[in-house]
Amino acid sequence: MTAALPLGASLYDRVRRVIPPAEWLTFADDIDAILELKRKRNAVILAHNYQTPEIFHCVADIVGDSLALARKAMSAEANVIVLAGVHFMAETAKLLNPQKTVLIPDLRAGCSLADSITAADVRLLRQGYPGVPVVAYVNTSVEVKAESDICCTSGNAKAVVESLGVPRVIMLPDEYLAQNIAAQTEVEIIAWKGHCEVHERFTPADIRELRENHPGVTVLAHPECPPEVVAEADFSGSTAAMSDYVERQKPPRVVLMTECSMSDNVALQHPEVEFIRPCNLCPHMKRITLANIRAALEQNHYAVTIEPGIAGRARLAVERMLAI
Secondary structure (H helix, E strand, O other): OOOOOOOOHHHHHHHOOOOOHHHHHHHHHHHHHHHHHHHHHOEEEEEEOOOOHHHHOOOOOEEEOHHHHHHHHHOOOOOEEEEEOOHHHHHHHHHHOOOOEEEOOOOOOOOOOHHHOOHHHHHHHHHHOOOOOEEEEOOOOHHHHHOOOEEEOOOOHHHHHHHOOOOEEEEEOEHHHHHHHHOOOOOEEEEOOEOOOOHHHOOHHHHHHHHHHOOOOEEEEOOOOOHHHHHHOOEEOOHHHHHHHHHHHOOOEEEEEOEHHHHHHHHHHOOOOEEEOOOEOOOOHHHOOHHHHHHHHHHOOOEOOOOHHHHHHHHHHHHHHHOO
């Protein structure tokens, strides 16, 4: 009788161009265990575009940017959702799936943007700008969402701002995203001074050096980058928009001014495109590993809980965004 192959044995072909065989051997047991645990627990794994390839391509069921994960979480036919991303994403999944168990594999997987503002800050902003609606980036805590009128992502921020039909809005917490959206709309945007610790490190000089060292390279920048970086780029958009750009345009040589793993994940889908990698890692995203995804499914930690009163207000802000 032929021995049954491990569940994940066929998955290595998906990632062999970015994961050496020796490294894959250290992942194989966890991948097999995760696949079996998902089956036993009727669980799905949602993975953000910044997750490493062995997670993104080998154990995730739903992948994408914050907006895609928020939308798809609502239709996930599972009892358990594991969020391979940062804490605010797990909170958002729980808001939209209150009856399901939502697990975040590492409670320390935070976000510099989410940490840059509190609910008390939002209340003070409202006092300073009475009657001005508050647009909260999804990269915020559930408490901040609950104090806001509507949420947005980097992919739909302009549409959300303009949907309100008002001359000015408060947009928080990402100062650079707010400035980049302000350049695209006639709506006056009042910004908060929060920054993403990954994207704020990119500079126009980085882009000029890349163009000098890699002639003909197409530069794609995330709108969390400073406006002067976006101005130097060939295209700016969310992680989903950048991926779509590569799919649609097939540039011979490209650089993504965003978190490192994004390039690995998109490169695996487009072997014909040369990817240049100026690597800025998100330390919070990298706290999520195969080992702690497995542990989360085995031990049911860490389950996300949200106070009901806060949950109702925050969910309304997210649902308003999803309706646009």
